[in-house]
Amino acid sequence: MKVLEERIRQEGLILSETVLKVDSFLNHQVDTALTLAIGKEFAAVFGDRQITKVLTVEASGIQFAMAAGIALGVPFIYAKKKKAITLSEAVYSAPVHSFTRQEDYQISISQKYLGPDDTVLIVDDFLATGAALVGLCDIVAESGAQLAGVGCVIEKSFQEGRGLLEQRGIPVYSLARIASMSPGEIHFIDNEGL
Ligand code: G4P
Ligand code: NA
Ligand code: NA
Numbered sequence: 278m279k280v281l282e283e284r285i286r287q288e289g290l291i292l293s294e295t296v297l298k299v300d301s302f303l304n305h306q307v308d309t310a311l312t313l314a315i316g317k318e319f320a321a322v323f324g325d326r327q328i329t330k331v332l333t334v335e336a337s338g339i340q341f342a343m344a345a346g347i348a349l350g351v352p353f354i355y356a357k358k359k360k361a362i363t364l365s366e367a368v369y370s371a372p373v374h375s376f377t378r379q380e381d382y383q384i385s386i387s388q389k390y391l392g393p394d395d396t397v398l399i400v401d402d403f404l405a406t407g408a409a410l411v412g413l414c415d416i417v418a419e420s421g422a423q424l425a426g427v428g429c430v431i432e433k434s435f436q437e438g439r440g441l442l443e444q445r446g447i448p449v450y451s452l453a454r455i456a457s458m459s460p461g462e463i464h465f466i467d468n469e470g471l
Contacts, residue, residue, distance in 0.1 A: 278318055278452040282465050284311065285431070285453055291460050295433070303402060303430065304337050315452060316344025319400060319428045322450050322471060323349075326425040329395045330354055332417065334384050334409050338401040341430055345400050353400075354391065356384040356413060369419045371412035384412050393421035404429035404451055407438025414447060426450060426471065434466055 290298035302308040319341075331353035333342035339355050346353035370385035391397070399413045410427055417424045427442055432451030442449050454466040 278315070278468075280311070280314065281430070281453045284308075285455075286463060289463070291458050291463060294457070294459050295436070297431070297433070297455070297458060299431070307340050312340050312344045313347065315341055315430055316346070316348040318452055319345040319398065319450075320348035323398050323425055323428060326398070327396050328398045328425050330391060330422075331398050331400055332356070332386075332391070332413055333400050334358065334413060337403075341402060342400045345398060345428065349398070352390075354386055356386045356416065358382055358384055369416045371415040371419075373408050373412040375408065376406045384409065384416070386416060388420070391417070391420040391422050395420070395422035396425050397422050398425045399427045400429070401427075402430050404432040404438040404442075404449070405436045407436075407441040410438060411441055411445075414442070414445065428452075431455065 284302055288301045292298055302311060328349050329351055331342045331346045331351060333339060334356040335358055342353040342355060367388040368385040369388055370383050372381050373384055374381050397417050401410055414424060424447060426448035429451040432439060432454045434454045434456055439449050448471050450471050456464040456466045
């Protein structure tokens with residue numbers, strides 16, 4: 278997505294060879310028009326797959342799941358990272374290992390909102406190590422729903438996330454794919470489609 282790559286070039290802060298800060302338009306302050314365009318792009322890529330729900334994990338996947346849900350005309354669900362009191366009902370859950378924090382946490386959703394009749398598109402802001410996305414895929418499998426694919430806004434292609442998902446036979450599409458970066462320099466990979 279060219280307009281996204283341009284914004285990353287203009288406003289992205291490359292903190293190191295592995296960390297990109299996009300707080301001015303994606304992750305903290307959010308460009309609403311760009312976010313809706315991102316949702317349309319996901320819908321264009323995955324729209325022929327009879328998707329019934331979009332799924333993400335809190336917090337920074339939420340706006341993109343909402344935008345994709347709007348474009349596809351379906352609801353979105355966000356998995357919660359902490360067990361809320363109101364989630365005392367039956368849940369699907371999966372453990373996630375956070376490499377940045379070196380700890381495990383649980384993600385969960387109510388069993389009320391996903392089941393065998395659903396076809397799910399998973400969406401997130403970053404595809405990095407893929408740990409949270411693999412957890413979401415496990416939740417979809419547990420629910421008996423079909424998984425249409427995973428759509429990410431920014432993929433750091435030099436990290437292992439895409440490989441982990443592809444090993445499981447999951448279609449992955451990222452709107453901006455970073456081959457490599459270092460302060461002052463960023464290289465994108467051309468998108469080949471699904
Ligand atoms: P993950 O695979 O479970 O996401 O674990 P990882 O340890 O790789 O990443 C931890 C968090 O950092 C994730 O957000 C992930 O989206 C985010 N992240 C990974 N790489 C980058 C990066 O280059 N830039 C930015 N800005 N974020 C990155 P999270 O813990 O799930 O939290 P949230 O922000 O969604 O609430
Ligand atoms: Na995220
Ligand atoms: Na994040």
